[in-house]
Amino acid sequence: MYLAVAVCNEYTVPMDNTAFQDIPGTYVFTGERAIEGRHLNRFCMSLMSAANRARFKAEERAYLDEWQMTESQKQAVLNRDFKALLEQGGNIFFVLKIAAVDGRPTQSVAASFAGQSTEEYAAMMRSGGRNPRGLRSISGRF
Amino acid sequence: MARITAGIGSSHVPAIGAALDGGRTAHPDWAPIFAGYEWSRRFVAEQKPDVIILVYNDHASAFSLDIVPTFAIGCADSFAPADEGWGPRRVPLVQGHSKLAWHIATSVVLDEFDLTIMNEMNVDHGLTVPMSLMLGQPAEWPVKVIPLAVNVIQYPTPTANRCFRLGEAIARAVKAFPEDLNVQVWGTGGMSHQLSGERAGLINREWDTKFLDQLTSDPDALRTMSHEEYVREAGSEGMELIMWLTMRGALGPKIRELHRFYHVPASNTAVGNVVFTPV
Numbered sequence: 001m002y003l004a005v006a007v008c009n010e011y012t013v014p015m016d017n018t019a020f021q022d023i024p025g026t027y028v029f030t031g032e033r034a035i036e037g038r039h040l041n042r043f044c045m046s047l048m049s050a051a052n053r054a055r056f057k058a059e060e061r062a063y064l065d066e067w068q069m070t071e072s073q074k075q076a077v078l079n080r081d082f083k084a085l086l087e088q089g090g091n092i093f094f095v096l097k098i099a100a101v102d103g104r105p106t107q108s109v110a111a112s113f114a115g116q117s118t119e120e121y122a123a124m125m126r127s128g129g130r131n132p133r134g135l136r137s138i139s140g141r142f
Numbered sequence: 143m144a145r146i147t148a149g150i151g152s153s154h155v156p157a158i159g160a161a162l163d164g165g166r167t168a169h170p171d172w173a174p175i176f177a178g179y180e181w182s183r184r185f186v187a188e189q190k191p192d193v194i195i196l197v198y199n200d201h202a203s204a205f206s207l208d209i210v211p212t213f214a215i216g217c218a219d220s221f222a223p224a225d226e227g228w229g230p231r232r233v234p235l236v237q238g239h240s241k242l243a244w245h246i247a248t249s250v251v252l253d254e255f256d257l258t259i260m261n262e263m264n265v266d267h268g269l270t271v272p273m274s275l276m277l278g279q280p281a282e283w284p285v286k287v288i289p290l291a292v293n294v295i296q297y298p299t300p301t302a303n304r305c306f307r308l309g310e311a312i313a314r315a316v317k318a319f320p321e322d323l324n325v326q327v328w329g330t331g332g333m334s335h336q337l338s339g340e341r342a343g344l345i346n347r348e349w350d351t352k353f354l355d356q357l358t359s360d361p362d363a364l365r366t367m368s369h370e371e372y373v374r375e376a377g378s379e380g381m382e383l384i385m386w387l388t389m390r391g392a393l394g395p396k397i398r399e400l401h402r403f404y405h406v407p408a409s410n411t412a413v414g415n416v417v418f419t420p421v
């Protein structure tokens with residue numbers, strides 16, 4: 001179920017999304033994810049307005065019910081479960097707007113994906129970041 | 143005649159903007175960054191460009207997912223800093239160059255690069271952080287800026303080769319502009335970083351270094367590289383590096399590297415800054 005046909009342009013770029021499936025622990029925001037996350041990402045974008053941020057903060061559940069999101073997406077918002085949000089079509093730059101409402105730094109959200117505390121993650125970044133060794137390919141091609 | 147005199151590559155980490163705006167430039171986490179950009183800041187001040195064509199990406203600020211232009215050129219007279227959820231950065235209004243922007247839009251669309259024309263657009267940290275790093279904190283920006291926004295957050299993003307060729311088309315357009323203007327092209331974003339998934343925090347110093355080397359020695363290797371390789375080696379947000387290829391394409395076949403800085407700060411992103419001149 002891919003959105004483009006699997007042919008190649010004059011170089012080596014395959015014209016579909018399949019290539020990314022071999023990269024572990026990585027979300028690429030494809031058309032399929034955009035379809036699944038359409039209303040979730042629209043809700044996130046609504047938080048760009050201060051008035052909407054205030055309404056969301058005052059009564060999160062009622063505000064979420066104004067959007068055509070799945071119950072599971074709404075629960076992921078309420079639980080600030082960013083991994084679940086990305087698994088259900090959230091785009092990282094859109095779901096980060098929920099963190100902005102909470103005054104929560106991007107680094108803390110990034111840490112949560114790998115189950116690290118913000119302190120552990122920050123220490124890892126200070127020592128040069130996460131080494132890609134062993135994290136390139138599920139099939140072992142790379 | 144307008145001429146492209148230099149190309150600059152730079153990361154655009156939002157935390158650096160926050161450190162700058164919050165007066166934390168002396169903090170040990172950030173001081174090495176500002177010291178590392180000193181050379182480029184002096185270079186830009188000495189060169190006094192009239193216009194910077196600034197290739198960058200928007201992060202859900204000017205563009206929601208309702209409209210996703212692959213390439214969008216800012217033709218307005220000015221561009222206001224966007225509110226990214228914590229209030230707009232307190233930096234001056236970005237002054238555009240409508241005449242050159244419209245000339246480029248006309249030239250490259252007829253050259254078969256179909257840009258979206260933006261006559262009203264807010265600009266986020268993707269554009270203003272590189273400006274702060276290399277122009278400092280003046281009351282008014284000393285240079286006009288033509289924002290060129292590239293979609294790198296909704297796949298499909300353009301290929302690295304397409305970005306490179308757009309740079310070549312922009313160079314043809316600039317060369318044909320009758321006014322005597324000193325123009326720089328900046329490619330921004332990157333370097334290796336990934337904000338989500340179990341690989342969040344990925345940094346690939348070895349690959350980043352090779353990327354910087356190959357901008358001079360083998361740009362064909364970079365422009366024919368697949369999206370898969372960019373994401374696998376530089377992380378999901380490392381895809382932003384395709385925007386440096388537009389800068390590289392605009393500089394012509396041979397370039398000289400004048401300066402390079404690379405540092406992994408305490409945020410999420412490897413910071414790279416490189417200055418080239420065409421030869």
